[in-house]
Amino acid sequence: MEAKDILVLLLCLNLFPLAAIAVGPPTCPVDLDEECNVDSSDKWKGEFFPGIPKIKYEGPSSKNPLSYKWYNAEEEILGKKMKDWMRFSVAFWHTSRGTGGDPFGAPTKFWPWEDGTNSVAMANRRMRAHFEFINKLGVDRWCFHDRDIAPDGKTLAESNANLDEVVALAKELQGTKILPLWGTAQLFMHPHYMHGAATSSEVGVYAYAAAQVKKAMEVTHYLGGENFVFWGGREGYQSLLNTDMKRELDHMARFLQAAVDWKKKIGFNGTLLIEPKPQEPTKHQYDWDAATTASFPQKYGLSGEFKLNIECNHATLSGHSCHHELETARINGLLGNIDANTGDPQIGWDTDQFLTDIGEATLVMLSVVRNGGLAPGGFNFDAKLRRESTDVEDLFISHISGMDTLARGLRNVAKLMEDGSLAELVRKRYESFDTEIGAQIEAGKADFEMLETKAMEWGEPRVHSAKQELAEMIFQSAL
Numbered sequence: 001m002e003a004k005d006i007l008v009l010l011l012c013l014n015l016f017p018l019a020a021i022a023v024g025p026p027t028c029p030v031d032l033d034e035e036c037n038v039d040s041s042d043k044w045k046g047e048f049f050p051g052i053p054k055i056k057y058e059g060p061s062s063k064n065p066l067s068y069k070w071y072n073a074e075e076e077i078l079g080k081k082m083k084d085w086m087r088f089s090v091a092f093w094h095t096s097r098g099t100g101g102d103p104f105g106a107p108t109k110f111w112p113w114e115d116g117t118n119s120v121a122m123a124n125r126r127m128r129a130h131f132e133f134i135n136k137l138g139v140d141r142w143c144f145h146d147r148d149i150a151p152d153g154k155t156l157a158e159s160n161a162n163l164d165e166v167v168a169l170a171k172e173l174q175g176t177k178i179l180p181l182w183g184t185a186q187l188f189m190h191p192h193y194m195h196g197a198a199t200s201s202e203v204g205v206y207a208y209a210a211a212q213v214k215k216a217m218e219v220t221h222y223l224g225g226e227n228f229v230f231w232g233g234r235e236g237y238q239s240l241l242n243t244d245m246k247r248e249l250d251h252m253a254r255f256l257q258a259a260v261d262w263k264k265k266i267g268f269n270g271t272l273l274i275e276p277k278p279q280e281p282t283k284h285q286y287d288w289d290a291a292t293t294a295s296f297p298q299k300y301g302l303s304g305e306f307k308l309n310i311e312c313n314h315a316t317l318s319g320h321s322c323h324h325e326l327e328t329a330r331i332n333g334l335l336g337n338i339d340a341n342t343g344d345p346q347i348g349w350d351t352d353q354f355l356t357d358i359g360e361a362t363l364v365m366l367s368v369v370r371n372g373g374l375a376p377g378g379f380n381f382d383a384k385l386r387r388e389s390t391d392v393e394d395l396f397i398s399h400i401s402g403m404d405t406l407a408r409g410l411r412n413v414a415k416l417m418e419d420g421s422l423a424e425l426v427r428k429r430y431e432s433f434d435t436e437i438g439a440q441i442e443a444g445k446a447d448f449e450m451l452e453t454k455a456m457e458w459g460e461p462r463v464h465s466a467k468q469e470l471a472e473m474i475f476q477s478a479l
């Protein structure tokens with residue numbers, strides 16, 4: 001038996017230790033050789049992830065890191081297939097553009113297909129890698145920023161032409177199965193957005209941002225995208241001394257109104273989403289959390305036009321839990337989509353890690369199930385590899401781990417619902433309102449005089465235990 005055959009045997013038997021797999025077979029080198037089947041027109045046709053098979057469900061006892069242990073796409077749970085509860089999508093900017101760089105360190109990831117340029121040819125090749133990744137992972141959706149899939153040109157017209165070229169390829173690679181869960185315009189990286197985009201003090205920047213969003217909406221529509229996202233990359237201020245807050249908020253409302261009008265004009269039926277995000281990079285962001293963001297369209301006559309894209313790491317940065325933000329969105333009929341990442345409990349910035357906490361995932365899925373699912377929204381990971389993870393295989397492992405964690409969350413919710421004791425505990429907690437007076441209060445028919453008469457009649461109220469620890473005990477037993 002040759003060494004190569006022994007390797008195959010070990011891989012088949014799942015006996016190969018993870019550390020050894022991580023070294024893995026090399027992907028095609030940058031200098032596009034024959035073996036990789038790359039043609040001279042620079043359209044990479046070779047396999048970008050040659051050592052990685054299509055990821056399959058193997059069940060919880062599998063030791064194969066390149067398999068699903070809990071996510072079984074076709075399995076039905078609580079009346080829906082797992083894939084329909086999840087509607088997973090891959091975030092282009094993190095997965096295909098993530099470099100591992102941070103404010104203190106240079107990039108650490110050099111994927112073999114990257115040639116170090118920001119050319120359209122490179123954008124096309126990267127798009128091919130992206131779709132091979134999605135197909136091998138077995139998901140049906142992706143999310144993108146305009147400027148991350150195609151490079152800025154010297155003029156707006158050139159940028160639009162670059163985008164058109166890359167989008168045409170993406171459309172071809174999507175085939176009939178894959179769609180964007182959402183698209184968005186990247187309005188924060190370019191220096192001209194230094195004061196914001198829709199909130200910039202420069203009218204030229206406002207117009208430029210409008211043109212960029214218009215185009216990004218058009219390509220999202222063309223690709224069959226299901227949603228379009230706005231988020232305040234730089235929509236906020238560091239100090240009120242030089243800021244006209246009212247004027248900036250009014251401008252933002254006009255901008256969003258124009259987006260609603262454009263959506264209708266081009267016949268885009270997707271949902272418009274706003275993603276709350278506190279701090280980073282400005283101290284006072286206008287879209288701080290779910291409650292703040294929900295009230296904005298109401299104030300400006302845009303109710304019903306926007307839902308929320310809740311990101312778990314943004315939730316914790318705003319001082320809330322992810323579950324709190326999801327429930328705030330849900331009870332207001334605004335839960336549109338989830339960026340299912342997580343922060344680090346000890347690091348106070350947006351680390352965008354894959355969600356791996358089973359308890360948190362269970363709470364996330366509790367909101368999703370109560371919402372009856374997320375469609376036409378879904379889960380965008382919005383998560384990146386840590387700086388220290390540098391193998392192409394790590395891209396797969398991270399997504400599998402994030403998907404399995406949420407799948408475990410869904411399975412746990414099914415257990416909690418079948419058991420019923422948590423719901424019963426909540427029902428009992430409020431049962432004093434399941435009375436004639438309670439019904440009058442809830443119907444808005446109990447005035448202060450009537451309540452005063454009752455309070456006199458009843459005397460000192462009896463107050464029951466909230467059973468916090470019991471609730472936690474029931475929850476833990478489902479994990």
Ligand code: XUL
Pocket residue numbers: 145184229231275277311339350382
């Ligand atoms: C930024 C962030 C973005 C949005 C999309 O913090 O979360 O990735 O989700 O632009």
Ligand code: CO
Pocket residue numbers: 275311339382
């Ligand atoms: Co996000």
